Amino acid sequence: MKVIRQVESLTAQEKQQLFGWAENVFGVEPLQLSWRPKDLHFLFDSDGKAISHVGILKHEITVNGEAITVGGVGGVVTVPAAQKQGLARQLMQHTAIFLAREWQVAAGLLFCLPEMVAYYEALRWQRVENPVLIEQPTGAIPAPLLVMMLPLGREEWLDGSIELRSLPW
Numbered sequence: 001m002k003v004i005r006q007v008e009s010l011t012a013q014e015k016q017q018l019f020g021w022a023e024n025v026f027g028v029e030p031l032q033l034s035w036r037p038k039d040l041h042f043l044f045d046s047d048g049k050a051i052s053h054v055g056i057l058k059h060e061i062t063v064n065g066e067a068i069t070v071g072g073v074g075g076v077v078t079v080p081a082a083q084k085q086g087l088a089r090q091l092m093q094h095t096a097i098f099l100a101r102e103w104q105v106a107a108g109l110l111f112c113l114p115e116m117v118a119y120y121e122a123l124r125w126q127r128v129e130n131p132v133l134i135e136q137p138t139g140a141i142p143a144p145l146l147v148m149m150l151p152l153g154r155e156e157w158l159d160g161s162i163e164l165r166s167l168p169w
């Protein structure tokens with residue numbers, strides 16, 4: 001059983017290992033968005049190298065004007081040689097428990113491309129159908145990505161329109 005390592009920031013070498021294996025690892029480069037760094041990182045290593053990663057941050061959004069603290073999840077990646085062994089799934093399951101028990105946030109929230117929806121749905125995340133406004137340096141814009149949420153206690157706010165009040169993550 002692999003041990004999950006938790007760090008507050010990634011080294012340049014870890015970033016290169018995790019995100020440097022393709023031009024457009026997350027498929028979002030064409031969108032040319034500005035992104036927000038994560039506050040905490042969960043990693044699997046192999047032979048001293050980072051091979052799988054999930055990043056999180058804590059942030060207050062508004063839903064129909066009501067402030068709600070969420071755990072932002074992003075940078076979900078496994079290097080090609082280690083894919084399809086359940087590593088990302090284990091990190092996502094660990095993340096869900098951490099967000100509920102340690103940070104005690106109302107929900108997890110992530111951005112993804114349509115092809116990833118089924119993957120996250122299998123991990124109990126739900127698609128947000130309502131409008132989501134995200135911040136960019138030029139001002140607020142409708143999210144050009146799908147938004148998914150993992151309810152951790154209350155679900156009624158899945159019904160409201162969301163203002164992220166932050167760069168996406």
Ligand SMILES: CC(C)(COP(=O)(O)OP(=O)(O)OC[C@H]1O[C@@H](n2cnc3c(N)ncnc32)[C@H](O)[C@@H]1OP(=O)(O)O)[C@@H](O)C(=O)NCCC(=O)NCCS
Nearest residue numbers: 025026076077078083084085086087088089112115116119
């Ligand atoms: C998506 C990703 C993180 C999965 O990592 P992983 O460690 O291989 O994931 P797991 O082993 O937990 O799960 C693999 C399963 O997810 C499935 N899967 C992978 N990508 C998928 C997708 N886009 N849609 C649906 N299922 C997908 C695989 O087919 C596999 O299923 P199987 O075990 O039934 O064959 C990895 O493929 C990756 O790094 N992709 C590039 C970065 C990326 O797109 N990240 C998501 C950003 S939102």
